Amino acid sequence: MPLNNPQKLNEFLDSGDLESLRSLAIPIKRQLNTSLSFRSAMMLSTHNVKHLLKIPNLTAECVILNLEDGVSAQQKPYALALCAIALASNPKCDKKMVVRVNPLDKGGAEEILFLNPFMPDAIRVPKIRSVEDVKRVLTLVDEGIEIHLSIETKEAWITLSQLKIDPRITAFYLGILDLFADLGLSQTLLIPDNPTAQYMLAHFLMTCRACDVKPVSFVYQDHKNSDGLRNWLELEKMMGYDAKGCIAPAQVELIHEIFGHSEAEIARAREIVRMFEEQIARGISGFVNERYGFIDEPIYKGALAVLSKR
Numbered sequence: 247m248p249l250n251n252p253q254k255l256n257e258f259l260d261s262g263d264l265e266s267l268r269s270l271a272i273p274i275k276r277q278l279n280t281s282l283s284f285r286s287a288m289m290l291s292t293h294n295v296k297h298l299l300k301i302p303n304l305t306a307e308c309v310i311l312n313l314e315d316g317v318s319a320q321q322k323p324y325a326l327a328l329c330a331i332a333l334a335s336n337p338k339c340d341k342k343m344v345v346r347v348n349p350l351d352k353g354g355a356e357e358i359l360f361l362n363p364f365m366p367d368a369i370r371v372p373k374i375r376s377v378e379d380v381k382r383v384l385t386l387v388d389e390g391i392e393i394h395l396s397i398e399t400k401e402a403w404i405t406l407s408q409l410k411i412d413p414r415i416t417a418f419y420l421g422i423l424d425l426f427a428d429l430g431l432s433q434t435l436l437i438p439d440n441p442t443a444q445y446m447l448a449h450f451l452m453t454c455r456a457c458d459v460k461p462v463s464f465v466y467q468d469h470k471n472s473d474g475l476r477n478w479l480e481l482e483k484m485m486g487y488d489a490k491g492c493i494a495p496a497q498v499e500l501i502h503e504i505f506g507h508s509e510a511e512i513a514r515a516r517e518i519v520r521m522f523e524e525q526i527a528r529g530i531s532g533f534v535n536e537r538y539g540f541i542d543e544p545i546y547k548g549a550l551a552v553l554s555k556r
Contacts, residue, residue, distance in 0.1 A: 249335040252295045255328070259295070264323055271330035273363035277338040278390060280367070282416055282460045283554060284308035284342050285505040286498045287491045289465065293317050293325035298332045301341070306498045308342040310491070313357060314349075314372055322348070326357055333364040342367045344394060349373040350382060358386045368392035370419065375401035380409050392416045397450065398424035406450070410457040419491060420450050422464040438481045451486055465491035472500060479504035514538065515549035522546040 249255070258267040288306035290297050292313055301309060311332060317325045329345055336343065345366045347354040350373075358369055371383050374395045387393055393414050397406060398421025409415065425446075426433055435442055447463065454461035463482050466475045475497055482490065483504050490501050522541055525533050532542040 249295075249299060249331060252299060255295045255331070259293075259324055264327065267324060267327045268330075271327050271364070272334055273330075273365070274334050274337055276333065276336075276365040276367075278365060278367050279339060279342045280392070281342060285489050286501045287344070287419070287462050287489060288495075288498055289316075289346075289491065289493050291316055291325075292329040292332065293321040295328065298328060298335075301332065301336060301339070301343075304341060304498075305495065305502070306341060306492070307502075308344060308489075310370065311343065311345045311366070314346050322353065326360060330361060330364045333361070333366055344368040344370050344392075346370040346372065346396070350379065350386075355382075355386055358383075362388040362391070366391060368394045368416070370394040370396060370417075372396040372421070373399060374409065375399050377405060377408055377411060380411055380415070384412055384414070387414070389414075394419065396421045398422075398428070400425070400428045403429075406453045407457060410459050415459065417460040417462055418450070418454050419462045420447075420464045422446065423467070438477045444481070447482065447485060447487075455486075460489060461487065463487050463490040465493055466497065467493070469494035469497055472496065475500055476504065512553065515553050518545060518549040519553065522549075 255267065255270070284307035286306045287308040287310055288304065289310045289312050290301070292298065292311050311329045313322060313325050313329060333343060343366055345361055345368075347357040347361075347369060350371065354371060361369065369387050369391055371393065374380060374397070380395070383393055391414070393412070394417040395402075395409060395415065396419045397403060402409070403425060406418075409418075422436065423433060426436065431442070437443065451461050466478055468474055469492075479490065479501060488505050490505070492498055492501060518538060518541055521535060522543075522545070525531070532540065534540050
């Protein structure tokens with residue numbers, strides 16, 4: 247696989263030989279990762295060969311191969327080729343591999359068409375503004391590839407509940423910095439105890455859940471401030487979030503710590519599932535347990551959800 251020869255890749259990058267670099271991108275049939283149980287969604291710059299080599303050893307459960315922010319206009323064609331090479335070099339991956347393309351009218355449409363044969367697990371589209379934008383995405387992305395949307399414009403915020411127009415749309419990412427800017431709000435408001443920030447998190451979470459879409463909370467940019475990240479994670483966990491974007495391995499570990507389930511939670515869920523399935527086999531769908539109180543189907547489904555995210 248081309249990633250096994252990083253020296254050659256870097257030679258093509260240093261010489262600006264885009265044609266030779268693209269010749270190494272050969273589509274193969276990937277085994278798609280359809281899991282939506284990921285807790286960490288780590289951004290990875292696709293113009294950096296060193297970063298791409300780390301994919302198999304990353305602890306992040308979802309890797310966002312980034313072609314948008316942080317990749318200069320001059321680097322984008324090379325990043326696109328390296329992204330395709332990275333996908334082809336990981337035909338089966340325990341991490342969900344999502345490509346964040348550029349906005350549709352700024353090269354994103356062409357990037358999607360180029361990447362379709364390389365079968366990313368999902369394509370994430372930024373700067374969505376309307377249902378019409380989503381309809382266009384559906385015409386571009388091949389069947390079988392999931393569609394993820396970045397919610398970072400005021401128009402997308404207004405139409406949030408209407409954007410899930412197809413089963414392939416499975417996750418929304420809250421781009422809160424761009425959204426604050428689009429709404430004319432100061433980023434100084436972005437602190438855990440600010441009521442506006444809490445409202446936005448709550449509204450985003452509940453709307454996504456009601457639409458059967460996975461909500462992924464925003465990236466905390468100050469990657470060296472673990473206390474700041476912990477404060478946000480504890481708030482988001484209390485609200486009901488189970489996934490957050492990130493940009494550093496240390497953030498991944500903290501996300502997994504906070505968004506994981508304790509052994510006590512897992513033991514409780516197992517016991518509830520066991521008792522409910524025993525009772526339902528007898529035709530009893532609701533009963534009182536001395537330790538856990540009243541148990542019925544919604545409690546049972548909640549326990550199953552805990553076990554499914556282990």
